[in-house]
Amino acid sequence: MAAADFIKKLAPGAQKVYKKYNVLASLVIAQGCLESGFGSSGLSKQANNLFGIKGTYNGKYVLMWTSEQDKKGNVTRIQAKFRKYPSYAESLADLGSLYTRLSRYKAVVGEKDYKKATAAVSKAGYATDIHYPSKLNSIIEKYNLTKYDGEIVPDVPDVPEEPSEPETPTKPTYPSKEYDGKDMPLNQHLPSDVDFPQLHVSSKDGKDVIEITGVSVDFTADPTGKKSFSFTLPRTQENATEFELLVVDNILYLDEKKYNHQKYYITNVSLHQENGVLTKTVTAAHIFSVLLINNRIEKTVSKKLGIKEALDIALKGTDFKYVIHAKAGEIPSAEQENFGEKNSIELMDEIIEDYGIELDVDNYKIHVYKKMGQVIDFVLD
Known part of the structure; x- marks a missing residue:
């Protein structure tokens, strides 16, 4: 303008x-x-x-x-x-x-x-x-x-108002976000070979993709689908390029134990210098948290909703899709009152609580379970 x-x-x-x-x-x-x-x-x-x-x-x-x-x-x-x-x-x-x-x-x-x-x-x-x-x-x-x-109109009302065009009442529609077998494309410059825990940093435009080596990743995840990790990297002559790419809003790709090339946004970078060595401590959050928190669902729904209907509403306007790993009827419908008028991550948290489900996220694909199986390490006596 x-x-x-x-x-x-x-x-x-x-x-x-x-x-x-x-x-x-x-x-x-x-x-x-x-x-x-x-x-x-x-x-x-x-x-x-x-x-x-x-x-x-x-x-x-x-x-x-x-x-x-x-x-x-x-x-x-x-x-x-x-x-x-x-x-x-x-x-x-x-x-x-x-x-x-x-x-x-x-x-x-x-x-x-x-x-x-x-x-x-x-x-x-x-x-x-x-x-x-x-x-x-x-x-x-x-x-x-x-x-x-100097041009105050005498009859200007005290309460500022701007005329707006009347909205035509429409019945909200929520297209299905169920996974259709088509995955969202990732950075084409990522290597095809994967090896846990490979880590790459990318510029926002995706043109620069460089592997980061020599770091220990502190990874956290929970059954709500939220994942994050952090690491510290000292600057050397060999890693100068990737070190400079580690800035807020640039992208990190992590090959996790279960899923490859998981996309994360850098959310925080702290600089430290000691004994002449400059280091960066980097924190990154999975796209599931970052993108859904900025997507807001304006309209509300008050009725009994099945799990798929609720997910369709919460994920409307996003690229995320879901896969239900539960038998028919295993996840019962739930009464919803004014479901909406929040960002998508808040609505997903409500769904997790209301429907008693757990999530596992593979980039833009959300796996929905009634209860995820867990692998337990133990030693036989």
């Missing part, structure tokens, strides 16, 4: 905020532009969340990856809830409400000089960027946003 079009879309809501909360419309619009990249951020697209405000809005939220940094400078990637708004108007109003609720922003409320307002926002701790006020001022001046501070 062009910057001018984006600003026009924000302006009515920002003026309503100015009228109700006495916070300059020019400031609110500029922050919306800067924080959302003029509407290009994933959060603004998925949740109409212009300012990265965490939490829930009327019970609605999206889960997004975000980086948290501790006092030692270690960066950790975590999933966090961010508010999901019906439209930009509610996101703008929420910012105005925030400024009036928190005492540290009292210098922002009622300020008529946009430069003083941007300075007050920064001084109150809204952003750590020392250039934050100048960036806001530049946007305000470039797009002449102060004109919206």
Whole structure:
């Protein structure tokens, strides 16, 4: 979306905020532009969340990856809830409400000089960027946003609303996600020979695939299908290329004992240096957890559901398919109340509990068992 079009879309809501909360419309619009990249951020697209405000809005939220940094400078990637708004108007109003609720922003409320307002926002701790006020001022001046501070329409309603097209009631359909014998393709550059526990790292575009050797993998898995592993790799002259590829969001392929070429996303990388040796501690999560947590099922169903119906709903919009390893009737149907309005991984957890099942995941194929058999190591006396 062009910057001018984006600003026009924000302006009515920002003026309503100015009228109700006495916070300059020019400031609110500029922050919306800067924080959302003029509407290009994933959060603004998925949740109409212009300012990265965490939490829930009327019970609605999206889960997004975000980086948290501790006092030692270690960066950790975590999933966090961010508010999901019906439209930009509610996101703008929420910012105005925030400024009036928190005492540290009292210098922002009622300020008529946009430069003083941007300075007050920064001084109150809204952003750590020392250039934050100048960036806001530049946007305000470039797009002449102060004109919206003087054009408050008298009959603008207090509650920001944006008209939306009425939705035509439709009966939700959930196509079958039962495994049809077709597997999702993996990286074509992976070697055909496999040997537990081979480990490869790949760039996001899949062009670079390099084997990682000399590491001990700490692997964890549970009957909910969630799998993860970690390892530590010291940098040497021989492994410099793969060492540099070990960054968050790149891909790892692990040949597990049971399944080959399992796809994992790197979720956390910690750097350490001791005695002149640089090491990376890497944590990765299986695509089952990573991809399903970002897929949200909006509609709800309240009725008795068979296991296949429940799985079809939870996996809607994903590439995952399931295989039922149970006799007919072994997994009884269950009454569901408002099943939906959550991300797919949460719904899968509900299914596991409600239907008493266990999962084993092979990339995009989910094996469903009433009870998985376990191999027990023992020594005969």
